[in-house]
Amino acid sequence: MTDTTPAVAIEGLRKMFGTHAAVDGADLVVHPGEILGVLGPNGAGKTTTIRVLTTLLPYDEGSVQVFGREVSENRFAIRRLIGYVPQQLSADGTLDGEENVALFARLFDVPRKQRADRVAECLDLMGLSDAKKRLARTYSGGMVRRLELAQALVSRPRLLMLDEPTIGLDPVGREGVWERIEDLRDSAGVTVLVTTHYMEEADQHCDRVALMHKGTVRAIGTPRALKESLGPEASLEDVFRSYTGDALEEGGDLRGVRSTRRTAGRLG
Numbered sequence: 001m002t003d004t005t006p007a008v009a010i011e012g013l014r015k016m017f018g019t020h021a022a023v024d025g026a027d028l029v030v031h032p033g034e035i036l037g038v039l040g041p042n043g044a045g046k047t048t049t050i051r052v053l054t055t056l057l058p059y060d061e062g063s064v065q066v067f068g069r070e071v072s073e074n075r076f077a078i079r080r081l082i083g084y085v086p087q088q089l090s091a092d093g094t095l096d097g098e099e100n101v102a103l104f105a106r107l108f109d110v111p112r113k114q115r116a117d118r119v120a121e122c123l124d125l126m127g128l129s130d131a132k133k134r135l136a137r138t139y140s141g142g143m144v145r146r147l148e149l150a151q152a153l154v155s156r157p158r159l160l161m162l163d164e165p166t167i168g169l170d171p172v173g174r175e176g177v178w179e180r181i182e183d184l185r186d187s188a189g190v191t192v193l194v195t196t197h198y199m200e201e202a203d204q205h206c207d208r209v210a211l212m213h214k215g216t217v218r219a220i221g222t223p224r225a226l227k228e229s230l231g232p233e234a235s236l237e238d239v240f241r242s243y244t245g246d247a248l249e250e251g252g253d254l255r256g257v258r259s260t261r262r263t264a265g266r267l268g
Contacts, residue, residue, distance in 0.1 A: 006030060007032045008028065009029050009064075010027060012026075014061035014062055021215050022045050022048040022215060024045070026212070026216050032189075032191050033190075033191055037210070039211050039212065039240065040212035045212055052064055054079075059072070067159070081159055084162075084163075085149060085165055091139075096132065098133065100136055101123060102119050103151075104155075105155075108155035122151075123150055126149055127146065140173065141169045141170070142169055142173025142176045160192045160193070162195070163195050164196060165196075174201065178201065199240070206223065209221070209223055209226065211244070214244075219243050
């Protein structure tokens with residue numbers, strides 16, 4: 001019998017920072033084996049939701065489950081099921097590619113006898129075998145992101161969460177990262193939850209998209225279905241405007257803008 005347990009099941013999620021509700025009653029289901037993109041402006045609650053799912057933030061209300069396990073009650077078990085690539089850079093420029101992935105293998109308690117093979121496997125999967133002895137600071141932006149994917153994959157997660165994985169990359173670098181993400185889903189059955197500001201990426205690469213605004217999920221569905229709900233010429237940007245009244249690039253705060261610019265700058 002096929003297991004129909006959702007990879008992610010969020011119901012009524014609420015996360016407060018003082019008097020501000022960063023996430024305010026959000027509901028979201030991610031199906032096993034799909035790529036689900038979460039779209040929204042800075043301040044919509046995307047990163048907060050990701051951080052709750054990765055057990056980095058406690059939440060105030062609601063239910064948050066990963067493969068049927070409540071996050072608040074199974075933090076260590078959840079961490080063994082997930083891989084996470086944050087918006088901020090996680091690669092160490094003073095280490096080479098192989099050393100970066102090996103460090104994560106140790107952090108995730110990959111058995112010592114398996115580490116070398118696992119590190120080599122992940123570097124090869126991301127197309128970095130030839131560059132594994134180069135310092136990460138010499139990598140291009142796209143290579144850095146692929147290195148971070150290798151780091152996240154070394155524990156063989158069932159769920160991969162990516163927060164703005166292509167921010168600051170040129171079109172070639174962005175496409176290269178997405179090719180690797182799709183390969184992971186197709187070859188290994190990894191479920192992928194990804195946040196992005198790029199409508200065209202979500203339209204082209206995601207099985208479904210969720211539109212998030214002011215802490216809630218306003219709409220969810222396949223890109224095609226969401227566009228068809230407005231008419232034959234509609235774009236995802238039109239759909240977003242329809243549900244929120246805003247353009248995607250609006251919103252956010254100074255800290256979010258600074259963080260985004262720092263990340264983009266370091267990626268070159």
